[in-house]
Amino acid sequence: MEKMNIKDFINELKDALEIEDEDQKITLETNLKDLEEYDSLSVLSIIAMIDKNFGKQIPSSDFAKVTTVNSLKDLIGKKHFE
Amino acid sequence: MGVKITNIEYYLPEKVVTNDQLAKQFPDWSPKKIEKKIGIKERHIVKEDETALDLALIVGKKILENYDKDKIDFLLFCTQSPEYYLPSGACILQDRLGLNKNMGAFDYNLGCSGFVYGLALAKSLIISKIASHILLITSDTISAYINYKDKSNRATFGDAAAATIIEQSEEEQIGEFVLGTDGSGYKNLIVPNGGLRNRYNPNAKEIDEGSGSIRTDNDLYMNGPEIFNFTIKAVPKLVSKTLEKNNISLEEIDYIIFHQANKYINEYLRKKIGIPKEKYYLNLLNTGNTVSATIPIAIKDVLDNKLIKKGDKILLVGFGVGYSWGGTIITI
Amino acid sequence: MAVKISKIEYYLPKKILSNNDLENEFPGLNINKIEEKVGIKERHIVKEDETALDLALIVGKKILENYDKDKIDFLLFCTQSPEYYLPSGACILQDRLGLNKNMGAFDYNLGCSGFVYGLALAKSLIISKIASHILLITSDTISAYINYKDKSNRATFGDAAAATIIEQSEEEQIGEFVLGTDGSGYKNLIVPNGGLRNRYNPNAKEIDEGSGSIRTDNDLYMNGPEIFNFTIKAVPKLVSKTLEKNNISLEEIDYIIFHQANKYINEYLRKKIGIPKEKYYLNLLNTGNTVSATIPIAIKDVLDNKLIKKGDKILLVGFGVGYSWGGTIITI
Numbered sequence: 001m002e003k004m005n006i007k008d009f010i011n012e013l014k015d016a017l018e019i020e021d022e023d024q025k026i027t028l029e030t031n032l033k034d035l036e037e038y039d040s041l042s043v044l045s046i047i048a049m050i051d052k053n054f055g056k057q058i059p060s061s062d063f064a065k066v067t068t069v070n071s072l073k074d075l076i077g078k079k080h081f082e
Numbered sequence: 083m084g085v086k087i088t089n090i091e092y093y094l095p096e097k098v099v100t101n102d103q104l105a106k107q108f109p110d111w112s113p114k115k116i117e118k119k120i121g122i123k124e125r126h127i128v129k130e131d132e133t134a135l136d137l138a139l140i141v142g143k144k145i146l147e148n149y150d151k152d153k154i155d156f157l158l159f160c161t162q163s164p165e166y167y168l169p170s171g172a173c174i175l176q177d178r179l180g181l182n183k184n185m186g187a188f189d190y191n192l193g194c195s196g197f198v199y200g201l202a203l204a205k206s207l208i209i210s211k212i213a214s215h216i217l218l219i220t221s222d223t224i225s226a227y228i229n230y231k232d233k234s235n236r237a238t239f240g241d242a243a244a245a246t247i248i249e250q251s252e253e254e255q256i257g258e259f260v261l262g263t264d265g266s267g268y269k270n271l272i273v274p275n276g277g278l279r280n281r282y283n284p285n286a287k288e289i290d291e292g293s294g295s296i297r298t299d300n301d302l303y304m305n306g307p308e309i310f311n312f313t314i315k316a317v318p319k320l321v322s323k324t325l326e327k328n329n330i331s332l333e334e335i336d337y338i339i340f341h342q343a344n345k346y347i348n349e350y351l352r353k354k355i356g357i358p359k360e361k362y363y364l365n366l367l368n369t370g371n372t373v374s375a376t377i378p379i380a381i382k383d384v385l386d387n388k389l390i391k392k393g394d395k396i397l398l399v400g401f402g403v404g405y406s407w408g409g410t411i412i413t414i
Numbered sequence: 415m416a417v418k419i420s421k422i423e424y425y426l427p428k429k430i431l432s433n434n435d436l437e438n439e440f441p442g443l444n445i446n447k448i449e450e451k452v453g454i455k456e457r458h459i460v461k462e463d464e465t466a467l468d469l470a471l472i473v474g475k476k477i478l479e480n481y482d483k484d485k486i487d488f489l490l491f492c493t494q495s496p497e498y499y500l501p502s503g504a505c506i507l508q509d510r511l512g513l514n515k516n517m518g519a520f521d522y523n524l525g526c527s528g529f530v531y532g533l534a535l536a537k538s539l540i541i542s543k544i545a546s547h548i549l550l551i552t553s554d555t556i557s558a559y560i561n562y563k564d565k566s567n568r569a570t571f572g573d574a575a576a577a578t579i580i581e582q583s584e585e586e587q588i589g590e591f592v593l594g595t596d597g598s599g600y601k602n603l604i605v606p607n608g609g610l611r612n613r614y615n616p617n618a619k620e621i622d623e624g625s626g627s628i629r630t631d632n633d634l635y636m637n638g639p640e641i642f643n644f645t646i647k648a649v650p651k652l653v654s655k656t657l658e659k660n661n662i663s664l665e666e667i668d669y670i671i672f673h674q675a676n677k678y679i680n681e682y683l684r685k686k687i688g689i690p691k692e693k694y695y696l697n698l699l700n701t702g703n704t705v706s707a708t709i710p711i712a713i714k715d716v717l718d719n720k721l722i723k724k725g726d727k728i729l730l731v732g733f734g735v736g737y738s739w740g741g742t743i744i745t746i
Binding site for chain 2: 465466467488489494495496497498499500501502503504505506507508509510513515516517518519520521522523524525531534535537538539541542544555558559591592593594595596597598600603604605606608609610611613614616735736737738740
């Protein structure tokens, strides 16, 4: 199975959240819920991003527990990442 | 013997709620963002004493204007905004539309899949010779269920009614159906109170869904992410099964009309399934998500705008509350 | 392609309301008259947190016991006691009964005519090849709508659910249908509040109907005399039209099952139409009027008691709330 590298994952995430500012740094430690752009519509984009890149659906109840980018990565499954 | 759709009309209630008006009430929402992401600029909403039956009556009269109403021998009324627990709204419509008494009529309780199911029922009733000229009305006033402070659902949904007449035809113009049901998702699009499981509760507590949407159990609850998950799993399969059952490929289909849920979901599904933009209906700009009326409104829309012509094959795909889903192919 | 009923089961909730119970609540109530004239001795009533969906689940499991449930590809759920405004109870039943997802399912909103309509829909869906094995469940908890102080309706109605499986058959065993609707009578059997026309009103005023029956607009209202008038006009015609449409005479019919409204009305209609007592079902002694379940319960009853046998032709006649009515002939 093709694994995704973290840099690409974060770029996909920035796209999904429509973060246009190139300088805005998102790291594994960034808390998604603190981001201005994170709202009910962005959750849909993240679902789409995960489906497109990993072919899976995450139950929304799990989404509610997501805090940092790292926790989202764990939710998707470490085996999908380099 | 085949069956065909002969007439479609729709009606949008007069009162309009625009994105600007919503932004005034919910200051952290930008009208541009709503329009861009979910594809909605305004939605039509019933007045306080206006019901789905009222809308059904208006659109029913409209469609019967140039039609011999005595031919109608069955009335199918699809609504999730019932006039009463009992009797059926369809019986009341029979009387108020001045239809024949020698006809069948009932309400059925589906939402976004309701129009496709309605075509399936109409086709069946005609093929089995139980009826010959069927009036199918889909009407919903979801706004009546939405909490005033629920910015997400207030932005998404609109009210509308559509009427469709289905009759016999020489050629088969309504194809084979794929229908599906998955009640494990019932909680993800629901009005918890008001039926007999939980009665309406005048003291229902406010629940903060987070992201500024507030509701009580008397109001509509929709778990957007779960619904999205469901559509990603169910809709591509529904499309391929419907094409297969009708012995036709996506390339041979002239136009595709999905239930208009919201621009984001509908566009995502289009890309995922690989439907070219030019033959894919995507427009809820002035109506919002009108539940059971989205598909007939879309058909009427593309007919009026000559985006489709006689002989064209149209794939219809409904999916949503229940969960319930259905697909078929009609020939114009 | 022909169709037949292959199985019927029914379920009565455990709690019983007897005439003696009613006499204790309404001193001076003439219970001999209720048993003699109305023909009811006891009725089964749901517990407080028991709904029509619960009854449907029980009877659904019962009928699927010795049946390959994967064959079921359509679920018709007839109820006027809905679990929710939305979603459909039928979707929830699909999940809880462990049925296939590749199937259609919806609720439809009819009462006393509901079973006959259900057979019509099932026959249509099978003939048009949209389905092949259909589960039809009729379930009502009218007791939930009846005011505690409404002695008349409390004496008349009972709760029940029935399940019926309809499949293809070699010979035609479900005949032609006569269906009718007259919404001008909608106000005569109605729950005024609770739908979207008039929401549930926690401060609804008590209305004294006279003769000791008290209700509010949140409760069931039935105008007995008007309903009787309606049946006198509609039912004899329905019977003759159904016989005519099926090319058969009353003499050739082996058994007749009407919706069990009450003994007085049903006996009056029997005499008016000229149906011999021996082939006329009249029994609501232990159930009361169970609305959409009366006809399937009666069929099961006469089958179990060997009052009818294989090959017999049974006239089924449903009529009531709406107004709505329907007739057909089935062969055992």
